[in-house]
Amino acid sequence: MNKGNEMREPRVRGILPPLLPAREQLILEAMAALRDKTAIEAELLAPGADSPQAEARIDLHYDNKKFRYIVECKPLVDRRQLIDQVRRQLPEGSGLLITSYLSRELAHYCREVGQQYMDTCGNAYLRGKGLFVFISGEKDENRLRQPRTPRGLNASGLRVAFVLLTQPRLINAPLKDIAQAAGVALGSAYNMLDELAARGYLLKIDRHQRRLLEPGRLIDEWAINYPFVLRPKLAPRRFTAPDAQWWKTSDEDIPFAWGAEVAANMMTSYLKPATQTLYIEPGHMESALRTLVKRHRLRPDPAGQIEVLEQFWRIEEGPRPATVPPLLVYADLLAILDPRASETVRIIKEKFIDHTFDSP
């Protein structure tokens, strides 16, 4: 807590208990901040016989009077329950909570319940005979300055990016909807949007407006990373079928969507599928597989041409599409590394993906 003015070291008296260095530092910083804001001098003391369990005591000197406090030190106070817990531990009237930063709301709560506090940003609530201090709303500058380090796109990041790329209406949707569509937790969706913004893929205009930047570059990065990062987590299973043409049979009653080569065939009529990839909702996985196995006499085979994966996104309302979104077909085909597929890959990208973000 040094804002340009040379700060004197706060006073320390007596042999301090085995206080953790970080806690001692916290108390000293809070004492210095209080002196900066109010000119009230503070003195850190060892706990006395009256308060052997306390972390420390401090004396505040103001107007030729001394105010003694029993200190409870909490590096982080971010919720009311913690304040209530401290209140129960400390003696009424002389108990003092010292923390790194107390938000305006929690500061007001402390005042409401009568819990005196000091923080290292200069916020304080102190009340005694001839003493009244209430400061709240001082910002934690260290916290505000913390930079964010961009990381690579992980599985959750790929999930979120996928729904933004394939369902562009979600870009300005509430976080809750994005999280639900991507199948990730709300906190993860928030972190992943932050991640996309940090990597230059997303511009947060305000609370309700976002814009996808460089979708082409994001599509490329997504397609490159999907086979290695997200795909292995989709519980892949392989099968073979006695009839190589089994996939031509209509299975509309089973909740799955075609990916990779079969999807490419349906979209372009260009590629003759040698392998079949199916995406099934996790909730329907077992029943759908049972039906497929029975109907087409599939049998498990680690080297089989049929691959079954969990569908990782939630589809929009309406009839179930027969194929997965073009972006996923594109990524699956790229991963196959089969020269037969290269022309189809190009057609799918040009015809089904690139135009999606042409207009603003």
Add this chain to the structure above:
DNA sequence: GGATCGGAACGTTTTGCTCC
């Protein structure tokens, strides 16, 4: 042991309602 993620808790903003 560190990284990641889900979910709870909390803070803030928006929306809807009532009353004047």
Add this chain to the structure above:
DNA sequence: GGAGCAAAACGTTCCGATCC
């Protein structure tokens, strides 16, 4: 119409469990 309030919706932060 708009001020005031409450509830709902949403965004943000952080803890603890789990995974690697």
